[in-house]
Amino acid sequence: MTTSTAPPAPHNRPSPHSSPAPHGRLGPAPARWLALCLLSTASTGASLLLPTALGRTLDLLLAREPATRWVLSCAALVLLLALLDAAETVLGGTVTARTTSWLRRRLTGHVLAVGPRATARFGPGDLVARLVGNAAQAGTAPAARAALLAALAGPVGAVVALGLISPWLAAVFLAGAPVLALLLRAFARDTRECVTRYQEVQGRIAQALSEAVGGHRTIRAAGTEDRETARVLRPLPELSAAGHRMWRVQGRAAGQSVAIAPLLQLGVVAVAGVLLARHRVTVGEVLAASRYALLATGVGVLVGQLAGLARARAATGRLDEVLAEPPVGYGTRRLPPGPGRLELRGVTALRGGRAVLDGVDLVVPGGTTLAVVGRSGAGKSLLAAVAGRLADPDSGEVLLDGVPLRELTHDEVRGAIGYAFERPALLGGTLEEEIGLGLPSPSPARVRRAARTARADDFVRRLPHGYDTLVADAPRSGGESQRLGLARAFAHGGRLLVLDDALSSLDTVTEARIAEALVGDGTHGTRLLVAHRAATAARADAVAWLDGGRVRAVGPHAELWRTAEYRAVFGEGGEAADRDASNRGPT
């Protein structure tokens, strides 16, 4: 086991290729870890000394000889053990807590630096599980490692001590030990089998429950909740039976394991008694042997600790997978003054081996609005993501006022480009914080102005605490969520605003007003709108028509509208509707 101290971790962005292993082993506090190691080893040492001291003291006392010094040293040992135990408890707890939060901070920072790609790669639920559960497990690794030496030294030292009293005692113990090992193995095999059975039934209930949760609208509308509940619970008696069996098997195993240590100990004591009768050992040594036999059976603890360490290592591995995802790199350049001219040059972006964007060339002159339309799967959202560097193209370049986005600093690119989405993710602060998310120090006036433009001001002000209402306490429809997301984008400002289908859940009047405010007053710089509605496209200065990842045409909506295929993008069969209407007049 190495005790060398590793250099402290860089606090900002960890390099993707550096192995986290040294820190994983020792944690963020190598000095504390070392102290913990020493403490637990010292504690084991003291507990190995105590039986001998007790035995010696007992012998002196039985012989009516002065034993004050020995009694005092026993008391000192007990006190020392207590102190070491206390220190170990506190230090172990804090090392684990510190390692866990260090891992979490590091991972959170890394995940934030990776950005949306992390969610795409791992899925949000799995990511949370890794940051919460796996980090907690991995956090126990240093303390478990520190305790390992002591856990190994205890039983070994105890057997040696038995041998020092009399080789026979060690021999008896070592002969009995394989039986112990065998029974422990049987225990592990048995439980695993019935645990599997239990989990299988539990999985069936969980499966049925998740189906029913998915179908809750059907179920509740039909009022068949009780019948569904009964159906989901149908395997419950089986679960109960499997559970009872688990306890029985565990009981048998526990019966074996609770018997084996005392029987081994009794065997050692019996041999010690025979030796005592032959005056080969003293009473005190019998007492000591009895204690050492118990300490030596602590080898079971070691097995448990090794298993815990294995779990911690597996968890560390899952964290390493997250850390291996490279963070987004930013450049050092700043933007020159400019109107917000956006240019895509030969942009190709792959997803799952498929080119979702395939050599897209596009120029949005500063201060104008470009609508992006196309059937679902045409690559609109990815185009929107690439345009503001939420994703990087696999080839090609995106430039804002002539500067490639990759070369800009983080603050520069994020300050210049605002986003609103179809389904904004709200982070759970107050609405004020939510709307001002992208601002270093959002002024209330700016937040309210943005909310007014997004037509969110009305409904926010009607909430019990207005802008101070927590997001979770503000029940809202999809359209209202969308308006909060828009308000966030408007408050953010910048020379380029990307609306990725961010008006889709609004009624036509609200949409028209927001779109007019957006397009009309010219304070919002360049706009890129992913749109599904013809009305939205019609308001833009130009429309880019995406088809299969390529730009099919760019031009004013009115011009493109002449193409039947273009019209078809906005609803199936534009001309079919016209024909229909003329054929089926009112009767």
Add this chain to the structure above:
Amino acid sequence: MTTARGAAVSDGVPARGLRYLRARWRVLVRLGGWSVLETAQTFLTGYAPARALDEGFLAGRTAVGLGWLGVAGLGVLVGAFGTVRVYAAVAALVEPLRDALVGRVVGRGVREADPGALSGLTQQVEIARDTFAGLVMVSRSFVFTAVGAVVGLASLDPLLLLVVGPPLAAGLGLFAATLRPLARRQEDFLVADEALADGLGRVCPGLRDITASGAEERVAEDTGRLVEAEQRAAYSLARWSVLRVASLTLGGQLPIVLLLVCAPWLLSRGVTTGALVGALAYVTQSLLPALHNLVHGLGTSGSRLVVVLRRLIREPTPEDGPDPDPHHPEHPAPVRNAADHDPPHIDDAGPLQNPPATATANPYAAEPGRHPEHASSTRSAGSTSPPMSPVNPPRVETETGVLGPDERWAGEGGRRPHPAARAAERDSWTAPAAAAPARASASPPSSTGTPALELTSLTFAYGPTATPVVDGLDLTLAPGAHLAVVGPSGIGKSTLTALVAGLLRPTGGRIRLLGHCVPSASAAARRVLIPQEAYVHTGTLAENLTHLREGPVPEPELLAAAEAVGLAPLMQTLGGPGASVDPAALSAGERQLVALARAYLSPAPLVLLDEATCHLDPGTEERAERAFAERPGTTLVVVAHRISSARRAGHVLLMDGPRTAYGTHDELVRESPAYRELVGGRPYRISTAHP
């Protein structure tokens, strides 16, 4: 089990725990009985070695010594047998709790569609099971071990008890005194852990928005604070754990020292060598481990169990039912119930159709212009526009539909749509009367004249102050009618079906389904909703199809239904009605076909298809919709995924916030620009005055 499940939900975890245990006193007696064997073993732990030394090895009689140790060995085996039986008794105590918790979690999951129910089932219930079992084992073990040791000490020599007893009692006392603060630290830690999980649970799905806002540092700081809080809680917990060590040292280690210190005195009082060694054995082998388990198990498991149980058995939300919800005083149910047997369909749209109760029931009534309490007051209070129509006839009826004016109230703040658009809309109100006779043959009015669906001033908002999604909607569908609901995504079409389906409670107005108030059980039996996410459960195909039927369904009927909605080919592929179905193995479209056939087989006369055919190709979709339109006695409401659904329907409801419109497809094509845009006509511009 009944106690745990049926208990009143108001009292806390400890009281319910006591009741749970009291109901299982037999199990507790059994548990105690088998635990006595452990007491016996403990007794022998010190007593047998003492006798073995005194009468055997020290007296030079090795056989006697070995004999006593053999007795101790037997005691170990008996104790082990007791342990085996104790586990069975613990199972009898723990498994019913698990059953009850699983029942509760599943019930709530099904009722409330709580996605957290799954982790509740697989994790929290298991934590509760394990911690409860651990608590029972540890506390029981301590009690019976302590009794065995105390009896043993007393039998060896009562003086020994005098030396060992006081520190043991002191240690226990210290532990008892610190149990509560320790449990509080433990709980603080669990709460901090949960807060962190919640926080990260919002951050991880929101990475896109965080990156887009450039708010990485801020979010990292916020999350860092949660991490910090948890670390502080863990530190505090670790520091307080020193008290455990103190209790353990006091109760388990101090007696060892005291025995040594008092040894000369004890020996002079006739305590034998064996008794002294036996006493040391009791302390080190029985009391110390039992106390250790108690001290470490009780504080940790106890608070964990309480936290988990509190979460698992939290109050269920009030369920749907005919009774008005006392938490929603604005809910108009009592008034509605009284009016339940009103003549349901009155040709002259007089005040009877819009009872004044609506005004008091409507929480928004006080705000002029936003929520007209009454058709006639809408115009005067709500908008500055000249009335579009005379006071009396804002309600238009056909025998398939009645539509009030409320859904057309002028836009927010008195702003209103373009006059041209309004004129077009106005026309659409009156038009259906002309179109009505065409549908007469397809939808004969029922003999009683009870409308299949009647919405009166229906209003719904997601919060008490949120803008209503459905606002003062009046709509009457005669039996046999076929309505398509269209509009932009997220505008509230599914909200409307959810209201009719009783999944949401209206904030104002009322819904009646064939004369039955919604929500109520009788209304539930008369409607079937197929949402976009089709529900197929693991089981046979027949089970899935007959799910909404009481009693068995003859196979020919199953086959006919499958044929009607277009499920027949899939049924054949799967292997007939008896074939088992794995929902995950079906495509989304196949699942929709199963759900459609189930709805087709249900006895419900009102069928709500909420984008229920969105994964089917247009031909299959048409076939399914026609099947329902031709199903005898069926009133069909289709939330349209494709505009072709609207063309097939007799009437169309266009939901577009304040510009909601209603009419036949042709009328709306002619008169509603928004509808024209939806069906692929020319986009339109709305000119609005800037504030």
